[in-house]
Amino acid sequence: MGCLPTKHVRDSPRSLGLHEAVAVAAESSCEKVDLPDFLNIATGTAFTVSEVEALYDLFRKISNSVIKDGLIHKEEFHLALFRSKKKENLFVDRVFDLFDQKGNGVIEFGEFVRSLSVFHPDTPEEQKAAFAFRLYDLRQTGFIERHELKEMVLALLDESNLDITSDAVEMIVDTTFDQADANGDGRIDQEEWNVFTKDNPYVLRNMSLPYLKDITMIFPSFVIHSEVSEADLFV
Numbered sequence: 001m002g003c004l005p006t007k008h009v010r011d012s013p014r015s016l017g018l019h020e021a022v023a024v025a026a027e028s029s030c031e032k033v034d035l036p037d038f039l040n041i042a043t044g045t046a047f048t049v050s051e052v053e054a055l056y057d058l059f060r061k062i063s064n065s066v067i068k069d070g071l072i073h074k075e076e077f078h079l080a081l082f083r084s085k086k087k088e089n090l091f092v093d094r095v096f097d098l099f100d101q102k103g104n105g106v107i108e109f110g111e112f113v114r115s116l117s118v119f120h121p122d123t124p125e126e127q128k129a130a131f132a133f134r135l136y137d138l139r140q141t142g143f144i145e146r147h148e149l150k151e152m153v154l155a156l157l158d159e160s161n162l163d164i165t166s167d168a169v170e171m172i173v174d175t176t177f178d179q180a181d182a183n184g185d186g187r188i189d190q191e192e193w194n195v196f197t198k199d200n201p202y203v204l205r206n207m208s209l210p211y212l213k214d215i216t217m218i219f220p221s222f223v224i225h226s227e228v229s230e231a232d233l234f235v
Contacts, residue, residue: 041110046120046212052113054215059109072099072107090155094135119209128207129197133190143187149173 035056042052062080063072072080077096099107099115107115117123118131134140138148150173157164180188180196188196197203 036109041113045114045117046122047113047117047215051212051215055113055116056109059112063107063109072112074105077107089159090138090151091135091159092155094138094152094155098131098134116212119207120212121208121210122213123208125197125204126194128204129194130190132197132204132207133193143189144193145187146173146177149176149188 038049038052038056042049045052047055059072060070062076063070065080066076067073074093074096077099078092096107097103099111101111101115102108118127133144136144136148136152138151139145150169153169153172157169176196177186177188179199180192182192182195
């Protein structure tokens with residue numbers, strides 16, 4: 001026998017909460033839908049439970065945009081969060097790798113929320129600095145090496161469609177190390193990085209996305225642009 005529609009199906013989906021809307025859709029289509037544990041996922045993040053529910057709607061759209069498996073693959077991540085069709089970019093790839101906390105090549109909903117929470121305006125600067133440090137620590141050695149910083153600067157320039165000379169890139173790297181490498185060992189550790197970002201807040205300027213505070217009111221278009229200008233690259 002087929003499934004019988006419930007009386008709730010008459011209600012407009014827009015008048016229902018996320019739980020009710022999904023439940024109605026599942027009941028009317030005879031499919032079982034398991035919702036994430038929104039309360040548990042919200043714990044330890046800058047998001048409320050309602051905001052996590054709103055993020056779930058966004059996550060479902062992104063994770064089914066190319067490969068319909070409920071997981072965000074790198075191609076979907078590039079297109080949705082960066083509007084980038086480039087196949088390879090070190091900056092984009094590094095952000096994806098940090099969102100992919102399990103390191104299995106895809107981003108699950110919990111990973112998506114926890115990682116995105118770093119970009120919430122209310123998240124402490126220390127957490128933003130730690131995320132940025134990991135972004136630049138390409139080899140995951142616990143230090144930012146000079147060649148790693150140069151690679152990331154070049155990737156940021158490419159993502160921002162900026163074209164500057166190789167001499168200018170070298171000057172950026174040299175200036176950063178002159179200010180950040182306090183003990184002069186040729187690499188930047190986490191403590192040195194924290195001091196550097198406090199002295200140079202522009203470094204973390206793109207680590208805050210203001211519209212994350214209004215996610216339950218405005219359906220956001222999540223685009224994490226590097227938004228680097230030539231002025232930002234010079235200390």
